[in-house]
Structure formats: C-alpha cells, structure tokens
Amino acid sequence: VLGALFVGIAWTGGYLALLQVRLNFLNFLALPITFGVGADYAVNVTQRYRTTGDVVAAIRSTGGAVVLCSLTTMLGYFALIRSVNQAVRSLGVIAVMGEVACLLAAVLVLPAALHWWAGRKQAVTSPSPAPCRSP
Secondary structure (H helix, E strand, C coil): HHHHHHHHHHHHHHHHHHCCCCHHHHCCHHHHHHHHHHHHHHHHHHHHHHHHHHHHHHHHHHHHHHHHHHHHHHHHHHHHHCCCHHHHHHHHHHHHHHHHHHHHHHHHHHHHHHHHHHHHHHHHHHCCCCCCCCC
C-alpha cells in the first residue's frame, strides 16, 4: 500500500515539475487530501486481495468501485478548474493530477506488484525436484 502511495506521489510530483506548476497555500492543500484518498484506493485493493488471495479476482471485484469513486472525486475537482480565481483553478488541476496518479498506482501498479510478489513467494516456497540418481 505504501509503495502504491509513493508511486502516486512520485507521479504527481513529476507532473507538477513537468508542467512547472507553482505551489501556493491553496493548491498545496490538495496534496495531502489527494494522497489520503489515493492511499484509501490502494488499501481497498489490497484488502480484497488478502480476502480472495487472487490478484485478478481482487481487481475484478474492487477495481470498478475504486475507479467509480475516483471518477466522482475527479468530477468535483474538475468543477474547480472552471473557476475565475487562479488559486482555486490550480487547486483543481493539482487535485485532478494527483487523483489520476493515485488511481493508476492503485489499479495498475499495485496489482502488478502483488502478482509479482505472489509469484516470487510461490517460487521460494515450492520444493525443487530431487536430482535423479542412477544406481
């Protein structure tokens, strides 16, 4: 979960640096809110994975709800982009960028990491075949 959160934070920081967005007091408030919500997405996916034990089943059952929740949040932030106040507009832009980054981290990066980790764990715990010995 923390790994997905860090990926979302890194992507958001990359977007902000790439677009040369200047932080002010108002748009800075979008960052902890967005990362808190983004961490919740990763928690939901991870919790479902822990109950089902299968990454594909976890995404099939939880992925749609996580995406829908994120889209409704993004729609609210998109409304801020139409503001005449530049500070409020930048709040909306940063919040949408952070929401997209955290959503992608939760539904793409996290399941891939869980699948890789489960395969690695299975390879470590499965016994290797005994060598053949000739009499």
